[in-house]
Every structure is written in C-alpha cells, then in structure tokens.
Amino acid sequence: MRSFLEANDESDDARLYERFRRGIGRLQSADLSLKAFGFEAALGIGGASEGAEATRQLDVLEAGVQAGFADLGCARLHPPLLLLVDQLEQVRTVEPESHALVTGLLLAAKHAMSFYDNAVRTALFIRADIYDTLNFGDGDKFHSDEIRISWTREALEDLALHRARASLGAPLTRRELWEELFPVSVKGEPTSAYIFRHSLPRPRDTIQFLNVCRDIADEAGNFTITEHDVLAATARFSSWKLQDLAKEYLISHPFLRSLFVLFENAGHVVMRAALEDRFEACRRSLHLVFSDYTESLTTQGVIDVLYGVGFIGVKRGNDTVYAGGSAMPPLPDEDEFHVHPCFRTALNYLGAMELPTYLPGRARNPVVGHSSLAAAITAADVGLTVNRNVRLLNEVTAAGERLLRQLTRSGLPDNMREEVYVEIARVVAASEAARSEQPDGGRPDVPDHVLAAAVYFDALATRLAAHGFRDRTVTRGLEDESRALIRSVGGSLGGSGGGGSDSG
Template sequence: MTDAPILERLYFGHDEAEQDMANGLLRAGFLQTAAYDAAVSGRKMLIIGRKGSGKSAICMYLGAQRGPAGESVLITPDDAAGEEIRRFELQGLGGDTAKSLIWRYVFAVHAARHLTVHARECHGRREPGSVKDLRRFLRDNGELPGARLADFAAQGRDRLQAGGLQLGAFGFQIGVDLAQAGPSEGARAGRQLEVLEDHVALAFRDLKCADSHPPLLLLVDQLEKVWSAQPDANSMVIGLLLAAKDVAVKYPGAVRCLVFLRSDIYDSLTFGEGDKFRSYEMRIDWPEAQLRRLALSRARAALDPGLGEEQLWQQVFPPQVEGEETATYLFTRTLPRPRDAIQYLNLCRDHAVHHGRARITEEDVVEAGRQFSEWKRKDLVQEYLVAHPFLPALLELFTDSGYVVTRAATETRLRAARGELARLYPAYAESFTTDTVIDVLYNVGFLGVRRGEETVYAGGFARPVRPDEKEFHIHPCFREALGARDAVPIAPYRSVLRVQGLGWGGATPPSRNVTLLQRVVDACDLLLRRIARAGGLPEETRRELALQVQRLHQETRDALDDPSGPAGALLHDAEDHVNTAIGYLYDQAATLRATGLEDQGAEAGAQTLARELDGQALQLFHRLGGLTGSTGEGGTSS
C-alpha cells in the first residue's frame, strides 16, 4: 500500500457502470459471475436483473473486450429511438411482430456496418463481393457510420412501411422483383428485410467468420429509459426479444445478441411465445458470498491488489457491528445487488472521513445504515414509479410498526386505507386486495416470506408467495427508515422503580397491599414461564417481552422487600401500581393479537400468549376489585 491514508484511497465505485468503466475501476475490479459466464459462453442471451444488479456492468465489460469475447456493438435506445420503434406499425402484422421487424433491421444494419470495417481490418485479403454489396446498400440507404440509432430507426421505419428499401446493391428492383411478396404492407416489408438479412449472412459466410473468431456481440441495454408500461412499449420489448432470438438463426456462429433487461419489465410482458424464452433466461443473483467477493475486488482495485479479506474486514472495517460479523451485518441490510452494496460501503467510508478517523468504526457503520435506509426507501419508490405508482402509499401502511407482518395484519391495515388508495389511484383500485398487495411487496423486495426457519426474499430461484403463506418480514434495509426496528413493537414498561408510600409507618404492613403486590409478582412469574415456552413467537419478541415483564416483576418484588422506596421516586400506592400493571398487560396482549401471528402447531405463539396476558390482567383486575374495603383475607390465589 502507498503512504496515503487508507480512507483517502478507499472507494468502491460509482452508481453507474459507465463511470467505473471510464475511470478504469470496472476493468480492474470486475467480478466474473455466473451471469457473465453464461453471457460470454453463449448459453444465455437474456440477462435479467433488478435495477443495480450489475446488468450494465456485464454489458460494459463485454463491450470493452476484444479477443476471447469477440467484437461488440452496444445498442442503447434513447427517447428518440424508443419513440420511433414504438410508433412502428405495419398493415397486416400484429404490434409485436411489426416491431420485431424494425429491430431485425437495426441488427442487420449494425452487422452490415461491422462487416464493411471488419473485413479489411481482420481478414486481410481481397474484399468479397458480398461485403462490397453491403457497403453499397448502406450508402444507397443513407446508413452511414456514426448515425444515431434514432436516425436509422426512423429511416428503416419509413422505408419498410413504404416498401422503399433500396435493394439495388443486391440486384433487386423495388416494386418489380418484390411484387410477389404479397399485397400487405407487412408482407412486403418482411420480404425486403429477408433480402437484406440473407446478404448479411452471405458476407459472414464468405469471410468464414464463424470458423475463424468469436461472434459479433450485439449488446442491447438500458431499455428502461424508453419503457413506459404502455402496450406499445411492451410490444417494443417483445419485438426486441423475438428479433434477438432470430439472430442466432439468421447468422449462425457469426453473430449473437445479448439483451440486458430489468426484471420488472420482463415479468410484466405477456405474449404467445413467452414460454419459448425460458431456456434463454439468466436471472442475476447476488448471495452474500458474491457481495463479499465484490467488496474485496473493489477494495483491492482502490488500495492494493494484495489486500486480504481479513485485512478488509478486521482492519479497514471494524470486526463486528452490534455483535454481528461486519460483512454479514452490511450485506443483510442491503438488497442483494452490487449498487446497494457499493453505496452502503462508500457511505461507511464517508462517515468515517467526516469524523476524521483513520479507520471505519462501528459507529460509522450504524450511522451510515440509518442514512442508507432512507435512501433505499426513496429509491424503491423511484424504481417502480412506472409499474407501481401507488407504492409510496403502501409503504406508509408499515411505518412505526413491527417488521414482522402477517396477512391478517395487512388486511386490517388495507381495510382502513382501501378507500383512500382507490381515490388516489383509481386505475389500480382492483389491485388493493391483500393477496395482490403482498405479491407486489414481495416482488419488489420489500417483504420476505418466512419459510421454516428462514426468511426468503424475491430474486434468484425463490418461488413466488403461496396463498397459504401467512408470515412476512420487512427487508432489513427498509426497517430503520420505517421505524420498524423490532419484530413486534413491545412497549417498554414505564413506572417507578419501586412502589412507595404504602403507609406502613413502621407498623405491621396492611395485608391488602402486600396481597395485591404479591399477586402481581405471581402473575409475572407465570407469564415469564409462558413466554419462555412460546416457541411460535419471534425470538427477538420473546426476549423483549420477557425483559419488560421482568422489569415489572423486579419493581414489584423490590417494593415488597423494601417498602420505604427510593428517595425522590414518584409516589404510587399499591392500587395504582396494580392498575398500571393491568393496563400494561392488556396493551401487550392487544399488540400480539394485532400482529396476526398464528401459533405454530403445538408451539404457543402470539395468540396463545395474548390470551395468557389477558387472563392474568383480568385476574389482577378482579383481585383489585374483590379486595376493595377488605382486610386482605378474601379472594383466592391465582
């Protein structure tokens, strides 16, 4: 390492792959994953992932490579190009098929452009006639090098719609040689396009490209910039998929198309041939081990190629945060994707620098986590603004509550808010059912579903939520921003440390006060035993509830042991203290019932424990009333 302070040099990257490619960090710190391997090998052509999952990083890295990965063409539609493609229609063809033709034209022109340069640079012999024909075709149709995608998409649209593609370079005359294609606009356009594709394929064969070097890669990325969840935008994407699949058939071994597509866009598509793309799909998955490798590779690129994992997580970062191994703490509090991990890691570094530290501390990580959680809540809303514009209102339903959520509790919250949601978002009124809302929140990564002892979040190979699954957890990265820090929000027991002012005056204590306090102790003893056996309750909730009941128990026990009480404590008599205990137990019972958490088989859970709390509170209430005006001899032990 150099002599410059570590934190001055430590940087994990930018939010966008383009910037990291420009400054060399992506090339130096790129992590080859299963998705990258599948793309390079040709096993998959459709790379699917959430925003920030590394799709563009793979695309940019492939686009910058020459040699094993072959040459490439990057196709990223802007608004103008997207508008041209969305508007493209042909008489006699459905929207999806028509838009597949304009994409096929885009691919064919890119391949033709590539061939006119590639033949001279890489094959080093006399240029075959097929390549010369392509050069003439490009010139005749104004498809010059450097033209924007929007420009030649517009030209292709106009010529295909009018049947006016100039094919003289291939020996065809418009309106004469193609007359047999059929009377419809779509049939004529399809025939013209086939002529172009056949001659592009011929040029690849004449150069023997498939046998002599890796295929040309057509890399299509950033479609989310031109997608709008409208039918014509969906047809634009479906047309792209149809055209991309045809590339391998049209130009076998010479050209491959890779499409990098956001998962929410792909999952929203419905088309007849959708089932034929399953074997082409590769969904990007980032388990914790991969995120650790990513962090180390980026840190090595910034600090020292020889940096070890132990150095990163023991010296640069603190070994533990809140009793948890630091890397696990960090990566369980991010959505499983590189962008989130990079942002959180950089934020930890920024907080340490702000405080003038030489190393990142536990305090820096915790502080960064609070800010990161706020970011992620806002980012989630922005990510799904097109597909789910009502998401901000749904997230509000989960503020200042526990992070354990059930179907029953969700239905209760929705019942109160459904009318307002329908008023604000009338086009989505039918979506505000419990099942649909849970599916949406699971699919966007906000909720995970409890399966056995694990909580499973969407992504990778996780299956969808089943109707019989009833318990869900808010993802840790959103909990701080929502105020959902605990599994179940158990309120702390708040009262004086001891009961004072029993009026004993040195005489024999009144048996009524002693009996009342003893009943509170007995109730707490029983409840603590019940809580310890409530295996169906989240462990965190069991611990917190036991802690608060133990505080009530200890305060009451102390009052029995030392009735004089601490100096300066608030004055309460025994009846007030018992009333406080009754109210507290009733409140916690209501909290547990409201969770909707069901008992797990034979194990006592939230509902059983709620009944126990209610029962003990009721017995204390009866004891309080039954002893009014008595000498303490009446009543029975509970």
C-alpha cells in the same frame, strides 16, 4: 460495423463500410436497391402496404448482411459479433406497445442467432419482474435460453473485495477489508454479515452501501471506517433505498410508495391479520387514486407485490425467505412477514413489534390500551396494611411468571416472543426490586406499582391483538392477569390466585 471490420483485419477496402451504409440509406426509397459485399439486389416497392414494405426491406437487408458474413468467413474465422442489450426498464411503460417492443426484441434476438448461424450472438438483460409479465405464443421456446441471475452472499463478498482492491489500487486480503478497513463488528454482528443483511442481494446495492460507509468516514475525517460510520451509513442508505424502490417499480406498481405508510413507525414483523386491518383502513382511498390497479390492491395482492420487489419476506420454518432464486411467493396460508432490514431504519421501525414502555411508578400509565382500566381506580387505598403490600407485589410477580410460562409455548413469531418476554420479565424484576427495597412492604406507592403492571399487561394484550393474535392464549392471559391485579388493588380479597392459567 466499421469497428467490427477493423478489429478483424477486414478493412483493407475502405469502401466496404461506405457501400454498406449507403445500402441501408436506400432502404428508405420507394425503389429498394442494395449493393454491398459484392451482392446486388433490387426490389420495386410500388404501392405496397407499410407493413409489407418494411418486411421486404428487412428481407433484403438480412440477405445482404448474411452475404457479408459469408464473404468475411465470420462463422469460421472470427469470434461472433456479440450484441448486448440492457436497461430496457428505462423505456418500458404499461402500454401494450411497450409490451410488444420487449417481446419483439426477444424474438428478433433469437431470430438473429438462428439466421446468421455462429456469426452473431445476443444477450438481453431484462429485469425478472418485466420478463415474467410477458405473454406471447413462443414464450416457451425461451426457457432453454434463460439464465436467472441470483447473487449469493459469497459472490457479493468477492465483488466487494475486488472493488475495494480497485479503489485502493493495492492488494487487499479479506481479513484486512473486514477487520482493519471496516470495524470487526457492528452491534455485535460481524461487519460483513451486517452489511449484506442490510442490503438487497445485488451488486449495485452492495457497492452503494460500501461507498456510503467510505464517504461518511471521510466526512468525519477518519482514516478507517468505524462502527459509528457504518450505523450512520445504514440510516442514509436505508432512506435512499426506500425512495429508489418506489422509483424502480414506478411503471409496474405506481402505488408502491403509498403502501409504505402501512409499515411506518411499527414493528418489522407483520402478521397477515394485522396487514389486512391496516390495508382495509386505506383501501378505499387507494382504489380511488389507483383505479386501474384495483385487482392488485387486495391484501393478497399487496403481499405478492411487496414480496416480489423485495420489501418483505415470508417466514418459513426457522428462516425468512425473500424473493429471488427458486423461492415460491407467499402462499395464502402463510401469515408471518418480515420487512427487509434494508428498509427498516427509513421506516423508523420499533423492533419486531412496537411495544409500549413500562413505567412502574405510574398508575395512569400512558401506554394504557383500554382507558377504562385506569379509570376504574381513582385513588390509592391508603388503608393497605404492610402485609397487603407484600401480597400485592407477590401477585405481580406470580402473574408475570405465569405469563412467561405461557409465552414459551404461545406460538408467537420468535422475534415477537423474545421482545414480549423481555418486557414481562422487566415487570417481574421491577416488582421484586420494589419488594426487596423494604422487606416489610411498607412502600406507599405499592398500589400505583401494581396498577402500572395491570395497565401494562392490558396494553401488551391490545398490541398483540392488533398484530393478529387476538385469540391466542397468551393474549387472553394478559387480559385476565390485568383484571385480576386491578381487582386486588380495588380491595377484592381472595388471595394471590390471579386470573390466568398456565395452559399454553
């Protein structure tokens, strides 16, 4: 109050502030007396209840402050007194008292602006997930006062440029920032796009990521930031953000950290069916540890929580939609989810889906999905003729080409389809290379090569099934082609018809 009076040239009477301060002090006495701003009021508290006493004290205080604003002409002559309240999440708990505190603060802020006319303005900064959980009778009256802050990429780019200028203490253009201070691209992607794609859309995340890039470049003795510096910063920043996310929502979702294990060492594309299987494996233990949150610890509940905190997005059309703005949360019939790029490195993600490694020279491939497939063949048939070897390699090529045609209309998520396509194409290329090395097909390891392809196709089918695509045509096609190739190596005659079809 003293600072306010001094800033508005109303401090000639040095006793004004002291009278107001003493007036507040007397609120604690049994007999309330407030004399300030030329206004005097007295009230005998007597034996009133604690609630009634507090209400009367506040009434007298408000009347005194209102009189002071009127005497000073604040509403007419001065800008309003602006009260800003931030970081409520630092004192919030799950207890009802905490809920009441935030609700009371909202009501008090609205009351203050109404009671003191244009002399006071308030602004409360409340995290959206906290605000959305508030439930009180007058909640609908705040809709016209709400401002949902959502940061666009353009706004974050402007912020980054202003912070860079302030840090360097010199003018800096957008081109100088993203083409000279930073590398032009990272992994073939424009650096600015890479930075903003790998951070949550809020200022502190953008600033932290840029600072980590700067710090790593400085540690390496670089005068500018290199692509290697940005990649190293990505790993450090991702680890920080995964830990920070669990801490940030510790009060609302204390189980959040325990959900991260569902996504470790896996692909960043997760189908609902696969998430259900993963969650079911740990559901009982989660319910035991977090017994107060069993209603949230369901598959749909986990999806809602992870989407709400920005950990996953939902695939809609050609876009992946993350929380923020006017986006709707995932609906029950939406089944494709993507882990946010910000967290993928910390989770040791393995592409869109964790595909096995194709080893064409080994029949007992370590990626075998069903061990019985490898056990079905105990030794290579040394009696294979040259023509038989050529036919076997042709069958691998034909099987791969059939699967590639199926894959183009399989309905798999784009990233998954692309990765599976690349791996099947590798099988086809390896088969063609083996055939071209010796045109007569006289390679002694041809049976092992075919078995490796068969086992790999089965491993891909197993992986797709684990991701919720058990009944897809391409999954069944992989299994059929695998069995057909094994029969071919085992001596079954019947040409190169294969076991699959081209139907989508």
